[in-house]
Amino acid sequence: MKDLADLVVLAGQLILENGGETFRVEETMVRMALAGGGQTADVFAIPQGIFCTLNEGEQTHTRVVRIHRRGVNLAKVLEVNRISRQLSEGILTVETAYDELLKVDRLPRRYPTGVRLFAGAIGSATFSFLLGAHVGSVIVAGLTGLLVLCVIEFLQNREVLNFFSLAIAGMFTAIANLIVKQFWSGIEFDLAIVGSIMVLVPGLAITTSVRDALFEDLISASIRGVEAFGVALSIASGVGVILTIYLWTGGILP
């Protein structure tokens, strides 16, 4: 038998692990706790963990959860949002809500890997088009974007540290584009590289950081801001290493 605290903590954990903002975690948990029959609820969440205490009748439950892996799956955030709303409206009870949350937890990635990779390629290609690249460079950007996503996917499955896998993906981008440049000098090298690393850009971290700062969760905001900066830095250092070597060996960059 799972009690209210388990339900609330699981909901918060799911939101945090899949890219939700901190205030959403705290708000959802308080709402669910109160809707599920608790009298008071106190939640403190940062991107690395959740602390919560809630009173239910005579009992006090306290839980601490450490969040280790964080990814991006907005579909799961959406589902938890729906479950919380249905719990408040009385459609779900604590037990059924817990079962629903477990279902969400087991939910596979919404899109098959192939579709995601393809979307990444399209995204890279369209982005470099928006920057003003010609058709040839756009195609190159799309293909290297696909390569970068494959590399990232492979490294993350092997649980390589995130910053390192980003740097390695950046290196692959630079190498692939340099190889293309050897055979076809007309390529807009910079635009192709920018397009293909765009799939790695921490768009979610930036947005979440801003929204956290806005709701005065300053700890979370600075953590996510530093994270976004670190991601950008590691991509840049990956690309930079390869370009430095290229310059040492006598190559010329625009």
Next chain:
Amino acid sequence: MLIELAVSFIAALAFAVVFNVPVRYLLPGALAGAIGWLIFRSFGSMNTAIFLASVGIGLMAEGGARILRIPVLIIAVPGIIPLVPGVGAYSTMLALVKGNFIVALTTGTETLFAAGAIAVGIAVATVPLRLVWKGGAGHVRKTAHTYITSFDSPKR
């Protein structure tokens, strides 16, 4: 211009798929991306344009999130992607690699301000809708210690 709009729409759509946005909510994000790009282009391509475009995207995200009852992120994240200052970041890196620190400082500052413009734009967009359209969020937060047993349904 029309082609660019279509391409920015596809770009935002593709990034929404990468971020695992469910199929039925793909469209708002992609639309926000396209309209954001339209604003960006019609105000020139400076940081001011980035700021105005991200205000527009933020407003669309806040409004759409309230109407569709979904998290704001689902619309905002794909929307801002076309605005991200990728070229600036690349030129900064290139200047650093070449040892040209003055250029690196100039382009780096410019890039930082572009990123700042996105951030401030999204932040600014939250204010007006909160003034007129009071959600339950702030209310719940302040009164977590009082005994609440039921809510009107959450707005987000």
